[in-house]
Each structure stands twice: as structure tokens, then as C-alpha cells.
Amino acid sequence: MSFKPAEWPRRLRSQEWYGGTTKDVIYHRGWLKNQGYPEDLFDGRPIIGVLNTWSDLTPCNGHLRELAEKVKAGIWEAGGFPVEVPVFSASENTFRPTAMMFRNLAALSIEEQIRGQPIDGCVLMVGCDKTTPSLLMAAASCDLPSIVVTGGPMLNGWFQGERVGAGTHLWRFSEAVKAGEMTQQEFLDAEAAVTRSSGTCNTMGTASSMASMSEALGMALSGNAAIPAVDSRRRVMAQLSGRRIVQMVKDDLKPSDILTREAFENAIRCNGAVGGSTNTVVHLLAIAGRTGVDITLDDWDRCGRDVATILNLQPSGKYLMEEFFYAGGLPVVLKRLGEADKLHKDALTVSGSTIWDEVRDAKNWNEDVILPADKPLTAQGGIAVLKGNLAPKGAVLKPSAASPHLMQHRGRAVVFEDIDDYKAQINDDALDIDETCIMVLKNCGPKGYPGMAEVGNMGLPPKVLKKGIKDMIRISDARMSGTAYGTVILHTSPEAAASGPLAVVRTGDMIEVDVAARRLHLEISDDELSARLAEWTPIHERPDSGYAWLHQQHVQGADTGADLDFLKGCRGAPVGKDSH
Structure with missing residues (x-):
């Protein structure tokens, strides 16, 4: 599949608020100018909403304010006008009774922020488990050009000479205490060793799984999923994504162009190959429901049944996300799927290229982390x-x-x-x-x-x-x-x-x-x-x-994805989208 850019320049959605000399336009534009923005920023260039799920009470996303600055730098460089927008952040760590109950509320509130505000495209700043699906659901419903930037996983944990994974070893150590194999004091000592840097869980938990799904769906730049949160290359990825969203707005490259049935089938197979979370099932079903793509549990079983798990990563295997990145990251896994004829190679990505164009030259630098096809961790690893x-x-x-x-x-x-x-x-x-x-x-x-x-x-x-x-x-x-x-x-x-x-x-x-x-x-x-x-x-x-x-x-x-019944399907263009 090739993508043909739309004609440019054209009147953008944001110009309904900021373009012209009417009383309403002067009202909107004049108020925003109180932040010190010069006149020429309102000349018709794309206004990009940097939708940020940073929160002090969402530890996985605690570094996203810094990362957003790199995104904004990329937007400025490409000729866009970035506006950072704090959005609902459902923390897996703290929300009661469960963050999952608030995934749909987050998606609803963020959808309305996109619909009702003067932005032409979105950068989805995500990390913690429910933030990724909620922003993808909102973006799919509004269908404005959007790109995912994840915060990245934390560094490896180490305790008593053992590689320990966030979450995974919480369960293991807790069971060991009950079995009399570990003391309570050792359990407490392990606490600081397990989560020792900014970022999401360093295992293939739901956060890393959804980061992988975003990349496999084509909604993030290639290589985004595995870069550690504190690695300088994570900031480079953020800046490049900021540049890219401006071009996506110029080309009018929307989620509906990317989130096709083929893209979802790629993600399902990828989930099996990396040993991804069962939570990706409800999240991908919900995202598909927002787009109108008919993906069911039967598709999960059909697409995943013969996919081998080739990523030797906790909780299924040995290593952690840091090693996955060093080995080559998700592009290597996607390349393996393509070589096995288990990838729709022509599926479009936010880069404007096909997914196969993005991964065909990927190299595996550690075959104990990303295993050879004939030596999988599990022969049938799909859900x-x-x-x-x-x-x-x-x-x-x-x-x-x-x-x-x-x-x-x-x-x-x-x-x-x-x-x-x-x-x-x-x-x-x-x-x-x-x-x-x-x-x-x-x-x-x-x-x-x-x-x-x-x-x-x-x-x-x-x-x-x-x-x-x-x-x-x-x-x-x-x-x-x-x-x-x-x-x-x-x-x-x-x-x-x-x-x-x-x-x-x-x-x-x-x-x-x-x-x-x-x-x-x-x-x-x-x-x-x-x-x-x-x-x-x-x-x-x-x-x-x-x-x-x-x-x-x-x-x-x-x-069907545990979404709210009245939110299924794309329910029309955002305010001002078709006014030009």
C-alpha cells in the first residue's frame, strides 16, 4: 500500500477558531495570545495537541513532562504549533477499585477534549497500562491524525544477583514468603531493587504489551516500544514523533487509514510472538470497536493459534525489556513474523510507509533474547x-x-x-x-x-x-x-x-x-x-x-472489549473538521 499526500496548504480545522477577523476568532486568538505567542503562529500552520497522561500519581508516566518537551521541539522544527494538554491518567498503581473501570471514562473524556478543542493532530503520550488503550480509543473515535509516543520501560531490576522483573517478582516473592522460602525482611529489601528507574514495568506486562501493540498496529514509529525510559534514544524517538505528526496532518493521514483489519491481525500475531498480556485482548477489541473493524475472540484464536513465542522475556521467559531493546526490539519480531508469512506486509504505518518497509532490514543482536524460529519459548504462544x-x-x-x-x-x-x-x-x-x-x-x-x-x-x-x-x-x-x-x-x-x-x-x-x-x-x-x-x-x-x-x-x-455500549464506532467528525 502506498500513501498519497493530500494537497497542502489547505485550511485546517484549527482555523475555525484562529483564522480570520470575526469577533469569535478574535476572542479565541486573543486569549491564547496572553501566553506570549506571536501573530504568525496563527497563520494556518498545524496546531498539534500533545495529550499528556503525566501525573505524580501515575508513577509509570512520571517522566512524561520532560519527554513532552522533546515532542514539542520536534513539532516546532517541522513547522507546527504544539499545545500540551493534560488528560485523564488512569494509574494501574493507585486507582481503586481498579484502573480498568476508568479506561472507558478516560477514553470518553479525552475524546471530548479532542472533539471540542482547536487541534489538527494529536501526539498520544502514554505509558501505564490503561493510558495507551484509552488514548487510542479516543483517537480512533475522533479520527484526527494521531501518533503514539510511549514513555518506555524502566531499567532491569536486580536482587541478590538475580534479574527481577517489576510485577512478576512481586507475585513470585509473595508466594515464596507464604511457602516459607523467603523471609518478610528479604521481601521488603527487594522492593527498592525491583523498580529502580522511571518507566513502565520492565517485563512483558500490559504496558510493554500495549506499547508493542501500538507499534504493531502501525500507530507508533518503528522501534518505539522497547527503548528504556531513561535512554537518550527515548527522547530522540519523542522528538522524531513530534516532527512526524506535523507531516501526518499535512497528509491527512488518520487512524482510519492505519487501523484496518490487517493491522489488528498483525497486532494479534505479534502479541503471541512476544508473549503479550491477556489484557491486550480486551484493549484491542475495544479499539477495534471504536473504528468499526469487526475483530472478535475467534480472530484472536485463529490468528494466534500457530504463532510461536520467540521472545525470551519475563513473565514467560528469562530476560527483561532492556535486553529486548539491545537485541533489536520489536522490529526483529515483526520481521520474523513477515518471514513466516504471518504479517500483512502492506499494512500502513504512521511513517507513511508499510510495516514491512520499516522492519525488513532489522537485525537480531542476541538470539538468546529473541529466539530463532526453530527454538521458540512456546510453540503455540498466541492467546x-x-x-x-x-x-x-x-x-x-x-x-x-x-x-x-x-x-x-x-x-x-x-x-x-x-x-x-x-x-x-x-x-x-x-x-x-x-x-x-x-x-x-x-x-x-x-x-x-x-x-x-x-x-x-x-x-x-x-x-x-x-x-x-x-x-x-x-x-x-x-x-x-x-x-x-x-x-x-x-x-x-x-x-x-x-x-x-x-x-x-x-x-x-x-x-x-x-x-x-x-x-x-x-x-x-x-x-x-x-x-x-x-x-x-x-x-x-x-x-x-x-x-x-x-x-x-x-x-x-x-x-467484545468491555467498552461502554454507547461509545462503539466512530460517531462523526470532530467539531470544525469538515468546515474547510
Whole structure:
């Protein structure tokens, strides 16, 4: 695919506010001039919104103010007029009850900022897990030229001579303390070693996965995903992106030109190749829903089923994002997919070139980090979508982070009605559970929690951990952190709070899991299942928060991206877009 630039100059959207001599124009322009901008900046050059998710309470994005200055420098250099706009920042670290509940609120608020303000293009300054999808969802809805700049991962963590990953080792060390293999003081000592620089998680958690998805979708410049936050090349990438967005506005190169079905299929396959987070499933489905591209869970399974995980990175493998960058970064992975005929090579990117043009010459500098095609970490690493009477609309599992011996298993259900029930029972030695059981958690989905918190990777009971057992099958309608690992079946749809079959599973029921056959089956008859569902009544109450109530009323299932129903699809051009 080639891209033909639009005629330039042309009257831009921002000129509806700033171009001319009418009373309204003088009102808009005059007020902005109080910041000391000279007259010629309003001469019709592109006004670029630098949409910044910096916040002191979003530690992953704490360095984005500095990075935004480099973006702005690039915009000035290319003849644009940058305006930095602080936008809703949903921090994974601090937001309660869960940042996921606020992804849609962030997308809604940012969409309206784009629609209602005098900007011609957007630089999406993102990092922490929900900031990337929320800004991409907003940009897709408005369809103004947009480019992603991620903050980058933090440096490697090291503790007691061991490479430790943010998030991943939190779970491992916590389990080790419960198993008596690590002292509480050692756990506390590890805290400072794990997150030792600015940036997002240095594992292939959701932040790094979504940075990779942005690049694989073509919405970021090639090489953007893996550059460490504190590396000078991260600032160079920001400045180059600032330059590039000005040309994108001149060419009218929009998200709808880039976010095609082929782009989403590239991203799905890339997610399997890097061992990406299960959270990318709900985020890419939501972004696709905003564009009107019909991507489903079946596409995830179809595109990812035969993709090998070739990135030896935590939580699935050994290394961290710093080594991934040194090895060559995502362009090497995309090149491998292209060589295996698993990449739509003609998909367009924000560079104006095809994705294959961007990656064809990439070189792998460390084949222990980015593995050879014939020596993958996991032969079938794409997200597995399981279905059956327990999950009629699907559930997901990450094979690269699961235990091979549990991929086909039949076990007795031990049920927790919600997360509080789990917390009340899990440490009790009287709990009737062993390593052959299947842990089931209900009422933690998009409606039920509300917001679908990252509680699906339930910690194992201490009495099982003390036997040296490291993994059990866990099933829920919740999510789990992209930094987590284990044989964890998530996003079970319909969720329990929406009268899904998960709601009526009882302790003692037998459940069959067969990942190869994509089967998740509750061993009761259809009549028994129907009778239980007929007797079931919802337990969730109206939330105190106004937005939580709105979310609960309008959120859709995880199988379609957990977006709000009234936000699906691109709902028309932003104010002033077609006035020229």
C-alpha cells in the first residue's frame, strides 16, 4: 500500500477558531495570545495537541513532562504549533477499585477534549497500562491524525544477583514468603531493587504489551516500544514523533487509514510472538470497536493459534525489556513474523510507509533474547480462547505463561463467590483444597467487581505452596496483570454478574479443561445448568459513585472489549473538521 499526500496548504480545522477577523476568532486568538505567542503562529500552520497522561500519581508516566518537551521541539522544527494538554491518567498503581473501570471514562473524556478543542493532530503520550488503550480509543473515535509516543520501560531490576522483573517478582516473592522460602525482611529489601528507574514495568506486562501493540498496529514509529525510559534514544524517538505528526496532518493521514483489519491481525500475531498480556485482548477489541473493524475472540484464536513465542522475556521467559531493546526490539519480531508469512506486509504505518518497509532490514543482536524460529519459548504462544458450557462466549488463557502439565486437566471446583470470600478462606488450613483442584472466582467481571480487576491470578493456598506446588488452574471472570503467570483462565464470558454459567458453579462440581481442544466444560447436565440459572439472582448493588453506576449499566462483556455500549464506532467528525 502506498500513501498519497493530500494537497497542502489547505485550511485546517484549527482555523475555525484562529483564522480570520470575526469577533469569535478574535476572542479565541486573543486569549491564547496572553501566553506570549506571536501573530504568525496563527497563520494556518498545524496546531498539534500533545495529550499528556503525566501525573505524580501515575508513577509509570512520571517522566512524561520532560519527554513532552522533546515532542514539542520536534513539532516546532517541522513547522507546527504544539499545545500540551493534560488528560485523564488512569494509574494501574493507585486507582481503586481498579484502573480498568476508568479506561472507558478516560477514553470518553479525552475524546471530548479532542472533539471540542482547536487541534489538527494529536501526539498520544502514554505509558501505564490503561493510558495507551484509552488514548487510542479516543483517537480512533475522533479520527484526527494521531501518533503514539510511549514513555518506555524502566531499567532491569536486580536482587541478590538475580534479574527481577517489576510485577512478576512481586507475585513470585509473595508466594515464596507464604511457602516459607523467603523471609518478610528479604521481601521488603527487594522492593527498592525491583523498580529502580522511571518507566513502565520492565517485563512483558500490559504496558510493554500495549506499547508493542501500538507499534504493531502501525500507530507508533518503528522501534518505539522497547527503548528504556531513561535512554537518550527515548527522547530522540519523542522528538522524531513530534516532527512526524506535523507531516501526518499535512497528509491527512488518520487512524482510519492505519487501523484496518490487517493491522489488528498483525497486532494479534505479534502479541503471541512476544508473549503479550491477556489484557491486550480486551484493549484491542475495544479499539477495534471504536473504528468499526469487526475483530472478535475467534480472530484472536485463529490468528494466534500457530504463532510461536520467540521472545525470551519475563513473565514467560528469562530476560527483561532492556535486553529486548539491545537485541533489536520489536522490529526483529515483526520481521520474523513477515518471514513466516504471518504479517500483512502492506499494512500502513504512521511513517507513511508499510510495516514491512520499516522492519525488513532489522537485525537480531542476541538470539538468546529473541529466539530463532526453530527454538521458540512456546510453540503455540498466541492467546488461547476456550469455549464450552462454562464460557459460551469465551475465556482466555496465555499458553506461554502456563504450566504444560495443566493444559489438559479435570479437577474439582473450589468456589469463591467474590474476592472478599477468597481472601476470607484462602489462608485457612481447613479449606478443602489440594493441587488437583480448580480454583473458581466469581463476580469480578466488568459489571461484577465493578470494573474487572486484576485478581484472576489468585494466590495459591499456603498449605499447597508448602508442598512445593507452584501452579494450579484458576478460572474467573476477572483479569490478571500482564506481569503475572500461571495456568489462569480469565475473562470468562458472560460474566457471573451478567447471569453467565460461572455464576452457578458450586464447590464439588467437576470441571474439564482442554486447551488444545479449546474446551472449558462444567460437568453437569444441560437441564441442571438451566435449573441453576433459573434460580440465580444477581448480588451486585448500585454503586455509590455516579460513574461506577454508569459503567455498570452500560459496560459490555469482556468478549467484545468491555467498552461502554454507547461509545462503539466512530460517531462523526470532530467539531470544525469538515468546515474547510
